[in-house]
Amino acid sequence: MNISRRATIRNSIGLALSGVFAAHVSRVAATADDTAKLIAEFAGDASPAEGKIKLTAPEIAENGNTVPIAVSVESPMTDDDYVESVMVLAEGNPNPEVITFNFTPLSGIARASTRMRLAKTQNVVAVAKMSDGSVFTDTRNVKVTIGGCGG
């Protein structure tokens, strides 16, 4: 094969650029792997199932600085059967952790809402852990018009 000097230079520039780009991406956004790792840590031995938990988020968020979200979990909330905690994660934010709600039987109903920041269009995941150790999850895709991380 004939390797010309020009082609070699072109290739090396391409490689260097892709390297820069990859480094940039890994710094700015968390990956789905990070999120999966956090969910596994949170869930412990249980494997997350669908259902019981409902995550409410807008389909399109114009301003990524304040995106209203709400979580509610079906549970009788008695002393021996209640929702221990709900973790909310954003896959595409610089840090995927958003908030962890800790409920008690005194909460009456396992529901909470707040406002969060979203850097870009991405999936928001909510994971609920029950007092018996079972884990439930729900995911919503939110389209973001203006990102909310001041980048």
Add this chain to the structure above:
Amino acid sequence: MAAKPRIKVPKTAAAGDVITIKTLISHKMESGQRKDKKTGNLIPRKIINKFNCEFNGNTVFGCDIDPAISANPFLEFSAKVTESGTFTFVWTDDDGTTTEASKDITVS
């Protein structure tokens, strides 16, 4: 430091009712991701990282907050009341300072 929080708790309720509590506190929630426009340096993170609500000394609701929560953090949650008493709310800042507030409720 955070300013005086705004809290909404119903004044009265029937025993066994589940009430909704809303709280809002003024805080910049500096995420640690933003850059100073003049110097280009990162502005250090400074957020409220913990919130706790107790009723007559028993924890009702709490949360661990990360930088992805918006400025002036708003929280809405529920509580089941069986007797008259006082809700106490505590917000903990990254630097360890806390803001406390309380609200009374009469249960009939």
